[in-house]
Amino acid sequence: MxxxxxxxxxxxxxxxxxxxxxxxxxxxxxxxxxxxxxxxxxxxxxxxxxxxxxxxxxxxxxxxxxxxxxxxxxxxxxxxxxxxxxxxxxxxxVLTRCTMCNSPITPVAATDIWDRIPPYVQKTRTEFKTCSVCGRVYWEGTHLTRMVERLRGIGLPV
Ligand SMILES: [Zn+2]
CATH class of the missing domain: 3.40.50 (Rossmann fold)
Structure with a gap:
Protein backbone atom coordinates (compact mmCIF):
# COMPACT_ATOMS: atom_id res chain seq x y z
CA MET A 1 0.00 0.00 0.00
CA VAL A 94 13.73 15.14 11.27
CA LEU A 95 13.43 16.54 14.78
CA THR A 96 10.35 18.66 14.10
CA ARG A 97 8.09 16.63 16.40
CA CYS A 98 8.40 15.90 20.12
CA THR A 99 9.49 12.28 20.53
CA MET A 100 7.76 12.10 23.91
CA CYS A 101 4.32 13.56 23.19
CA ASN A 102 4.00 13.90 19.38
CA SER A 103 3.52 17.70 19.38
CA PRO A 104 5.43 19.96 16.97
CA ILE A 105 8.66 21.39 18.36
CA THR A 106 9.99 24.82 17.50
CA PRO A 107 13.24 26.77 17.90
CA VAL A 108 13.54 28.61 21.19
CA ALA A 109 15.93 31.23 22.58
CA ALA A 110 18.49 29.72 24.94
CA THR A 111 17.59 32.25 27.60
CA ASP A 112 14.01 30.94 27.69
CA ILE A 113 15.01 27.36 28.57
CA TRP A 114 18.29 27.98 30.39
CA ASP A 115 17.10 26.47 33.66
CA ARG A 116 15.96 23.30 31.88
CA ILE A 117 19.30 22.29 30.36
CA PRO A 118 22.36 20.78 32.06
CA PRO A 119 25.41 23.03 32.66
CA TYR A 120 27.62 21.19 30.13
CA VAL A 121 24.98 21.82 27.45
CA GLN A 122 24.77 25.49 28.41
CA LYS A 123 28.51 25.74 27.72
CA THR A 124 28.59 23.87 24.44
CA ARG A 125 25.29 24.47 22.61
CA THR A 126 23.58 27.57 21.30
CA GLU A 127 20.61 26.23 19.32
CA PHE A 128 17.61 24.66 20.99
CA LYS A 129 14.10 23.53 20.22
CA THR A 130 11.30 22.97 22.64
CA CYS A 131 7.92 21.31 22.82
CA SER A 132 5.23 23.79 23.77
CA VAL A 133 3.05 21.01 25.18
CA CYS A 134 5.32 18.94 27.45
CA GLY A 135 8.23 21.37 27.74
CA ARG A 136 10.96 18.95 26.68
CA VAL A 137 14.04 20.69 25.26
CA TYR A 138 16.04 19.34 22.31
CA TRP A 139 19.57 20.12 21.14
CA GLU A 140 22.21 18.60 18.87
CA GLY A 141 24.11 16.14 21.01
CA THR A 142 25.37 12.60 21.43
CA HIS A 143 21.90 11.11 21.92
CA LEU A 144 20.68 12.66 18.69
CA THR A 145 23.83 11.58 16.85
CA ARG A 146 23.37 8.00 18.05
CA MET A 147 19.77 7.96 16.79
CA VAL A 148 20.83 9.25 13.37
CA GLU A 149 23.62 6.65 13.21
CA ARG A 150 21.18 3.85 13.96
CA LEU A 151 18.90 5.04 11.16
CA ARG A 152 21.80 5.20 8.73
CA GLY A 153 22.75 1.71 9.91
CA ILE A 154 19.50 0.36 8.46
CA GLY A 155 19.98 2.32 5.26
CA LEU A 156 17.73 5.30 5.91
CA PRO A 157 18.83 8.62 4.43
CA VAL A 158 18.87 10.92 7.45
ZN1 LIG B 1 6.30 17.16 24.02
Whole structure:
Protein backbone atom coordinates (compact mmCIF):
# COMPACT_ATOMS: atom_id res chain seq x y z
CA MET A 1 0.00 0.00 0.00
CA UNK A 2 1.06 3.57 -0.56
CA UNK A 3 -0.21 6.45 1.52
CA UNK A 4 0.54 10.16 1.39
CA UNK A 5 1.70 11.58 4.71
CA UNK A 6 0.22 8.80 6.85
CA UNK A 7 -0.64 9.18 10.49
CA UNK A 8 -0.01 6.33 12.91
CA UNK A 9 -1.17 4.86 16.16
CA UNK A 10 1.07 2.45 18.06
CA UNK A 11 -0.58 -0.08 20.33
CA UNK A 12 0.62 -0.31 23.93
CA UNK A 13 3.44 -2.75 23.07
CA UNK A 14 5.32 -0.67 20.51
CA UNK A 15 5.75 2.68 22.24
CA UNK A 16 9.44 2.85 21.42
CA UNK A 17 8.59 2.69 17.72
CA UNK A 18 6.38 5.76 18.25
CA UNK A 19 9.42 7.75 19.37
CA UNK A 20 11.39 6.75 16.27
CA UNK A 21 8.54 7.64 13.93
CA UNK A 22 8.18 11.05 15.60
CA UNK A 23 11.93 11.56 15.42
CA UNK A 24 11.81 11.36 11.62
CA UNK A 25 8.73 13.60 11.57
CA UNK A 26 5.70 11.34 11.40
CA UNK A 27 2.54 11.95 13.41
CA UNK A 28 2.25 8.95 15.73
CA UNK A 29 -0.02 8.59 18.72
CA UNK A 30 0.72 6.19 21.52
CA UNK A 31 -1.45 5.90 24.60
CA UNK A 32 0.23 3.51 26.96
CA UNK A 33 -2.92 2.39 28.71
CA UNK A 34 -5.13 2.16 25.62
CA UNK A 35 -7.13 -1.03 25.27
CA UNK A 36 -7.61 -2.69 21.88
CA UNK A 37 -11.09 -1.15 21.73
CA UNK A 38 -9.67 2.33 22.36
CA UNK A 39 -6.94 1.82 19.76
CA UNK A 40 -9.54 0.80 17.18
CA UNK A 41 -11.75 3.74 18.02
CA UNK A 42 -8.99 6.36 17.87
CA UNK A 43 -7.59 4.92 14.63
CA UNK A 44 -11.04 5.08 13.07
CA UNK A 45 -11.84 8.58 14.31
CA UNK A 46 -8.49 10.08 13.35
CA UNK A 47 -7.77 8.02 10.23
CA UNK A 48 -4.59 6.50 11.65
CA UNK A 49 -2.77 3.33 10.64
CA UNK A 50 -2.45 0.93 13.58
CA UNK A 51 1.03 -0.45 14.23
CA UNK A 52 0.99 -3.63 16.24
CA UNK A 53 2.61 -7.02 16.80
CA UNK A 54 -0.76 -8.42 17.88
CA UNK A 55 -2.29 -10.71 15.24
CA UNK A 56 -5.72 -10.48 16.83
CA UNK A 57 -5.72 -6.70 16.82
CA UNK A 58 -4.45 -6.53 13.23
CA UNK A 59 -7.12 -9.01 12.16
CA UNK A 60 -9.86 -6.79 13.57
CA UNK A 61 -9.23 -3.99 11.08
CA UNK A 62 -9.01 -3.75 7.34
CA UNK A 63 -5.57 -4.64 5.99
CA UNK A 64 -4.86 -1.13 4.81
CA UNK A 65 -5.50 0.31 8.25
CA UNK A 66 -3.00 -1.81 10.18
CA UNK A 67 0.56 -3.00 9.80
CA UNK A 68 1.43 -6.23 11.60
CA UNK A 69 5.03 -5.83 12.74
CA UNK A 70 7.43 -8.78 12.85
CA UNK A 71 10.50 -7.26 14.50
CA UNK A 72 10.78 -6.79 18.25
CA UNK A 73 13.36 -4.01 17.76
CA UNK A 74 11.91 -0.50 17.31
CA UNK A 75 14.37 0.43 14.57
CA UNK A 76 13.61 -2.80 12.74
CA UNK A 77 9.92 -1.97 13.13
CA UNK A 78 10.52 1.49 11.69
CA UNK A 79 12.12 -0.15 8.64
CA UNK A 80 9.03 -2.39 8.27
CA UNK A 81 6.67 0.60 8.38
CA UNK A 82 8.73 2.54 5.86
CA UNK A 83 9.00 -0.43 3.51
CA UNK A 84 5.37 -1.45 3.66
CA UNK A 85 4.14 2.07 2.82
CA UNK A 86 7.05 2.97 0.50
CA UNK A 87 7.66 6.03 2.68
CA UNK A 88 10.46 8.49 2.03
CA UNK A 89 12.26 10.10 4.95
CA UNK A 90 12.27 13.87 4.54
CA UNK A 91 15.42 15.21 6.21
CA UNK A 92 13.74 18.57 6.72
CA UNK A 93 11.22 16.87 9.02
CA VAL A 94 13.73 15.14 11.27
CA LEU A 95 13.43 16.54 14.78
CA THR A 96 10.35 18.66 14.10
CA ARG A 97 8.09 16.63 16.40
CA CYS A 98 8.40 15.90 20.12
CA THR A 99 9.49 12.28 20.53
CA MET A 100 7.76 12.10 23.91
CA CYS A 101 4.32 13.56 23.19
CA ASN A 102 4.00 13.90 19.38
CA SER A 103 3.52 17.70 19.38
CA PRO A 104 5.43 19.96 16.97
CA ILE A 105 8.66 21.39 18.36
CA THR A 106 9.99 24.82 17.50
CA PRO A 107 13.24 26.77 17.90
CA VAL A 108 13.54 28.61 21.19
CA ALA A 109 15.93 31.23 22.58
CA ALA A 110 18.49 29.72 24.94
CA THR A 111 17.59 32.25 27.60
CA ASP A 112 14.01 30.94 27.69
CA ILE A 113 15.01 27.36 28.57
CA TRP A 114 18.29 27.98 30.39
CA ASP A 115 17.10 26.47 33.66
CA ARG A 116 15.96 23.30 31.88
CA ILE A 117 19.30 22.29 30.36
CA PRO A 118 22.36 20.78 32.06
CA PRO A 119 25.41 23.03 32.66
CA TYR A 120 27.62 21.19 30.13
CA VAL A 121 24.98 21.82 27.45
CA GLN A 122 24.77 25.49 28.41
CA LYS A 123 28.51 25.74 27.72
CA THR A 124 28.59 23.87 24.44
CA ARG A 125 25.29 24.47 22.61
CA THR A 126 23.58 27.57 21.30
CA GLU A 127 20.61 26.23 19.32
CA PHE A 128 17.61 24.66 20.99
CA LYS A 129 14.10 23.53 20.22
CA THR A 130 11.30 22.97 22.64
CA CYS A 131 7.92 21.31 22.82
CA SER A 132 5.23 23.79 23.77
CA VAL A 133 3.05 21.01 25.18
CA CYS A 134 5.32 18.94 27.45
CA GLY A 135 8.23 21.37 27.74
CA ARG A 136 10.96 18.95 26.68
CA VAL A 137 14.04 20.69 25.26
CA TYR A 138 16.04 19.34 22.31
CA TRP A 139 19.57 20.12 21.14
CA GLU A 140 22.21 18.60 18.87
CA GLY A 141 24.11 16.14 21.01
CA THR A 142 25.37 12.60 21.43
CA HIS A 143 21.90 11.11 21.92
CA LEU A 144 20.68 12.66 18.69
CA THR A 145 23.83 11.58 16.85
CA ARG A 146 23.37 8.00 18.05
CA MET A 147 19.77 7.96 16.79
CA VAL A 148 20.83 9.25 13.37
CA GLU A 149 23.62 6.65 13.21
CA ARG A 150 21.18 3.85 13.96
CA LEU A 151 18.90 5.04 11.16
CA ARG A 152 21.80 5.20 8.73
CA GLY A 153 22.75 1.71 9.91
CA ILE A 154 19.50 0.36 8.46
CA GLY A 155 19.98 2.32 5.26
CA LEU A 156 17.73 5.30 5.91
CA PRO A 157 18.83 8.62 4.43
CA VAL A 158 18.87 10.92 7.45
ZN1 LIG B 1 6.30 17.16 24.02
Missing amino acids: EVQDPRFLCDDHCGRLARWLRFVGFDCRHDQSATDATVLMIAGNEDRIILTRDHHLAAMVLARQAILLQSSDPVGQLREVIDSLSLVIDQAR
